[in-house]
Amino acid sequence: MKNLCHLLAKDLRRFWPLLLLSAGILAANLCLTLNFYGSPFSYQGGSQLRPLLMQLLQVACFLLAFVVPVVVIQEDQVTGVRPAWLTRPIRPGTLLASKLVFLLLGLSVPAAVLNCVASGYLGASFGAVASTATSTAEIVAIIFLFAALFGAFTKTLFQAVTALLGVLVCLVVFSMWFASAKINIPRPPWPWPSPFHHSAETANFIGKIVIILAAIGALGHMYRWRRRIQTLGVLLLLVWAGAVLGRYLPFDFPPPGPDTSFPSPNAAGIAVQVYSPESLAGPRAAASGGPVRAEIQPDGSVRIAVSYRVQGIPPETFLKVSSGLITKIDLADGRKVDGARHAITGPTNAMARIVLEDERRMEGAPYSMTGTTDNRPAVESALGLPPSAARPRTFEIGTDVPASVFAKAKGQTARAEGVVLLTPFAYRILYKFPLAVGVNHRIQGEGWQVRAMDGIDDGAWKLVVDYVGTRSYISTSVLTGDPDPLVLALVNSERNEVSISESGSIIGTWMCGFSVQTIQRQFVQRRPRAGGPAVRGIDADWIRHADLYILAPSQGVPFLHNIADNHLEIPSVAKPAPPSALIPAGVTFKAGSPAE
Amino acid sequence: MNVIECEHLTRKFGRIRAVDNLNLGVPKGCVFALLGPNGAGKSTTLKLLLNLLRPTAGRATVLGCETTRFKKDQFQRIGYVAEEQIQADWMTVSQMLDFYRPLYSGWDATLESRLRAQYELPEGQQLKRMSRGTRMKAILLSTLCFRPELLLLDEPFGGLDPQVRDDLIEGLLETLSGDRPATVVISSHDISEVERLADWVGILSEGRLLVAEPMTQLQARFRRIEVVGPGVGEKRIDPLPQSWLKFQSPTPTVVQFIHQAFGEAGVAEAQIREFYPQAAVSASPMTLREIFLAHGRRAIPSKGEEAQ
Numbered sequence: 039m040k041n042l043c044h045l046l047a048k049d050l051r052r053f054w055p056l057l058l059l060s061a062g063i064l065a066a067n068l069c070l071t072l073n074f075y076g077s078p079f080s081y082q083g084g085s086q087l088r089p090l091l092m093q094l095l096q097v098a099c100f101l102l103a104f105v106v107p108v109v110v111i112q113e114d115q116v117t118g119v120r121p122a123w124l125t126r127p128i129r130p131g132t133l134l135a136s137k138l139v140f141l142l143l144g145l146s147v148p149a150a151v152l153n154c155v156a157s158g159y160l161g162a163s164f165g166a167v168a169s170t171a172t173s174t175a176e177i178v179a180i181i182f183l184f185a186a187l188f189g190a191f192t193k194t195l196f197q198a199v200t201a202l203l204g205v206l207v208c209l210v211v212f213s214m215w216f217a218s219a220k221i222n223i224p225r226p227p228w229p230w231p232s233p234f235h236h237s238a239e240t241a242n243f244i245g246k247i248v249i250i251l252a253a254i255g256a257l258g259h260m261y262r263w264r265r266r267i268q269t270l271g272v273l274l275l276l277v278w279a280g281a282v283l284g285r286y287l288p289f290d291f292p293p294p295g296p297d298t299s300f301p302s303p304n305a306a307g308i309a310v311q312v313y314s315p316e317s318l319a320g321p322r323a324a325a326s327g328g329p330v331r332a333e334i335q336p337d338g339s340v341r342i343a344v345s346y347r348v349q350g351i352p353p354e355t356f357l358k359v360s361s362g363l364i365t366k367i368d369l370a371d372g373r374k375v376d377g378a379r380h381a382i383t384g385p386t387n388a389m390a391r392i393v394l395e396d397e398r399r400m401e402g403a404p405y406s407m408t409g410t411t412d413n414r415p416a417v418e419s420a421l422g423l424p425p426s427a428a429r430p431r432t433f434e435i436g437t438d439v440p441a442s443v444f445a446k447a448k449g450q451t452a453r454a455e456g457v458v459l460l461t462p463f464a465y466r467i468l469y470k471f472p473l474a475v476g477v478n479h480r481i482q483g484e485g486w487q488v489r490a491m492d493g494i495d496d497g498a499w500k501l502v503v504d505y506v507g508t509r510s511y512i513s514t515s516v517l518t519g520d521p522d523p524l525v526l527a528l529v530n531s532e533r534n535e536v537s538i539s540e541s542g543s544i545i546g547t548w549m550c551g552f553s554v555q556t557i558q559r560q561f562v563q564r565r566p567r568a569g570g571p572a573v574r575g576i577d578a579d580w581i582r583h584a585d586l587y588i589l590a591p592s593q594g595v596p597f598l599h600n601i602a603d604n605h606l607e608i609p610s611v612a613k614p615a616p617p618s619a620l621i622p623a624g625v626t627f628k629a630g631s632p633a634e
Numbered sequence: 635m636n637v638i639e640c641e642h643l644t645r646k647f648g649r650i651r652a653v654d655n656l657n658l659g660v661p662k663g664c665v666f667a668l669l670g671p672n673g674a675g676k677s678t679t680l681k682l683l684l685n686l687l688r689p690t691a692g693r694a695t696v697l698g699c700e701t702t703r704f705k706k707d708q709f710q711r712i713g714y715v716a717e718e719q720i721q722a723d724w725m726t727v728s729q730m731l732d733f734y735r736p737l738y739s740g741w742d743a744t745l746e747s748r749l750r751a752q753y754e755l756p757e758g759q760q761l762k763r764m765s766r767g768t769r770m771k772a773i774l775l776s777t778l779c780f781r782p783e784l785l786l787l788d789e790p791f792g793g794l795d796p797q798v799r800d801d802l803i804e805g806l807l808e809t810l811s812g813d814r815p816a817t818v819v820i821s822s823h824d825i826s827e828v829e830r831l832a833d834w835v836g837i838l839s840e841g842r843l844l845v846a847e848p849m850t851q852l853q854a855r856f857r858r859i860e861v862v863g864p865g866v867g868e869k870r871i872d873p874l875p876q877s878w879l880k881f882q883s884p885t886p887t888v889v890q891f892i893h894q895a896f897g898e899a900g901v902a903e904a905q906i907r908e909f910y911p912q913a914a915v916s917a918s919p920m921t922l923r924e925i926f927l928a929h930g931r932r933a934i935p936s937k938g939e940e941a942q
Contacts (some may be wrong), residue, residue, distance in 0.1 A: 048733055
């Protein structure tokens with residue numbers, strides 16, 4: 039431990055300017071981002087130079103994430119016989135540990151701390167901040183570990199960069215080989231009861247841990263033996279073992295949860311003001327929304343929801359609500375403010391956070407992102423819905439606040455303030471192929487294959503799709519820690535139906551390393567049936583005419599919008615549970631319609 | 635007791651045998667000069683002794699521990715100085731000593747201050763900005779201060795001016811003269827400087843050890859022989875005795891050669907008299923340089939010649 043600190047101090051003395059530079063770039067990037075997102079008029083009124091500067095800073099961040107580990111490792115070279123530390127009383131393990139601690143403290147922790155600051159600035163809860171910090175630290179750790187491997191295998195920064203480029207080129211060139219290898223590795227039967235009943239998030243977490251351990255293992259081997267070829271062999275073996283084991287692990291998806299939609303009539307009131315970006319919706323295409331509402335649920339908790347409407351969004355665009363929160367709720371009526379505040383326990387942010395990640399639902403109608411917009415009137419007619427022109431596109435987000443928070447506030451009024459982060463997306467179609475097991479579509483080394491469909495005509499329907507190919511590993515989606523840059527959509531062209539309603543997420547078999555990955559999704563097609571309540575599931579006849587679309591979203595500029603000065607009525611009586619999460623009361627379906 | 639023991643130590647790089655079946659013992663407390671021409675395998679031998687390289691065959695034991703099992707503790711007792719080593723050259727002398735000092739349990743602060751004064755090193759200058767000689771002094775200083783039991787020096791004096799050499803040697807001698815004298819192995823081309831220090835000599839050629847013995851014994855064993863007499867240069871002796879090296883007859887009346895087994899003078903003289911009974915024979919002692927050159931110029935038959 040004493041030696042570790044000693045070595046750490048030496049590296050700190052050597053590289054403090056580099057650390058200062060990286061912290062500065064991270065901070066500048068963050069400040070600029072916060073400043074950019076903090077203003078609702080930033081896109082329209084801001085300088086065009088600012089987005090460019092932000093991109094440059096992000097590139098600088100990635101460069102630093104590679105360069106710093108390489109030079110830190112190469113300060114005490116691992117290869118060759120000339121480094122002086124090899125003939126000094128320094129244990130290789132201690133040296134490696136000091137380097138890893140240095141990188142952890144110098145890169146991971148600052149990145150995590152700065153992200154915490156950003157999340158806090160945006161008003162996220164403590165739990166969300168902690169989650170962001172952990173996630174950021176993990177991603178940075180993975181990046182710097184692999185950069186450190188390049189540093190350990192080479193003697194100069196130039197060699198490391200050349201090696202990185204070489205590896206990337208190899209991945210691209212041999213991606214076909216990897217893809218065919220993946221296709222030809224069948225998933226062997228698991229003879230015992232499954233010990234894994236994890237969610238996809240847990241699988242992702244385990245995947246990250248496996249990657250981190252594999253990289254540390256390879257580094258440890260390199261430091262212990264200083265033989266590049268052997269270490270490379272070990273690393274490839276770990277990757278191969280990960281790929282094979284990844285096929286064995288029978289991760290299970292959790293059963294579908296309760297419906298999280300918030301159907302309610304739109305009342306008049308002060309609402310969210312949404313300004314869509316020019317490139318997607320025209321300049322200053324304003325939208326309006328509903329007020330913040332508070333509804334006491336049957337279990338006593340208070341559901342706070344806000345609905346908003348968006349206008350001028352092109353057909354292949356939708357808004358993803360990244361997060362939203364009510365930052366402040368003052369029980370108003372002037373004289374009772376103090377007492378009302380006293381009734382609210384805990385930090386306001388944590389109390390009133392609204393989160394509904396990945397909301398991609400168009401209320402009550404087929405989603406029109408793949409060109410079925412023109413047929414919308416027919417579909418709407420079939421569904422018995424009002425015409426599009428009269429029916430606003432309404433989105434909602436909300437959260438359930440525990441009953442105890444508003445225990446003393448029932449029947450009172452309040453004023454609510456908060457923010458919603460909106461992210462517009464446009465979509466382009468990458469692949470389209472019939473939705474049938476075994477069908478695949480590949481272009482060169484990259485493509486998709488439908489591996490399994492379970493639960494047809496029987497409740498929750500699970501679709502398992504293999505993504506074959508390796509190119510995603512060199513895309514920024516991996517570097518930024520977003521392993522899901524793609525969206526799967528089911529399109530029944532005969533019925534003009536598109537479904538992207540889904541639950542579950544990518545299962546993180548990208549722990550398999552650099553070879554291939556499997557993406558599993560569990561779709562829950564909200565499939566209303568005539569004469570009865572909406573049920574989950576999908577019908578065989580629907581699938582028969584369906585195609586699977588692989589879509590790539592291109593993210594627009596997110597906006598942070600204020601919810602200000604909302605008048606809030608907190609009822610004192612719980613409302614009854616809604617009979618249906620999706621279908622408005624009184625709607626009937628015609629024969630031959632999708633709701634059949 | 636030997637500090638270093640090599641048994642059939644071999645190291646190959648591809649098809650090249652850099653060290654070939656080396657059997658060597660270095661006694662404790664001696665200064666062992668490892669001599670040889672370029673590419674003889676001196677540096678490779680030292681790297682094998684430090685476990686920087688792994689032997690292809692054979693084994694080496696240093697301070698009682700097999701080199702392939704070296705741990706951190708072994709380097710508390712072994713010092714290594716080589717010109718080619720990659721140091722943290724962004725450090726100043728003070729920073730370097732501050733860095734190394736806590737790593738060694740036996741760091742001698744008194745010796746450090748004495749050598750710092752003696753070497754007159756620029757304390758605030760980075761190693762990378764120092765001249766070669768000053769840099770070597772700084773590195774040697776950082777190695778001597780923990781009073782290693784075994785000191786391995788790989789070409790320490792190469793390219794240094796006489797003043798710097800004297801400084802380095804003085805420092806070395808001071809370390810050797812302490813109450814815990816170290817064993818020193820020096821690989822060098824600079825024979826005259828090594829001759830001042832060494833009491834044991836090993837000569838390597840093409841990876842093979844030709845000679846390894848005390849300096850006095852070596853110098854007693856080697857003599858330059860000159861035989862003068864009518865017709866001695868025209869006399870054919872075939873085969874030549876194995877102990878005769880570099881046999882030549884510059885004139886018909888003179889024969890010169892090097893006798894490498896002159897230790898027992900009577901026996902050697904009798905052997906010469908057997909071939910030249912009437913000639914005048916003179917034997918003159920040789921310097922280490924002459925002995926080294928005698929080996930370096932392939933005085934001993936190579937493998938191919940042996941096979942023939």
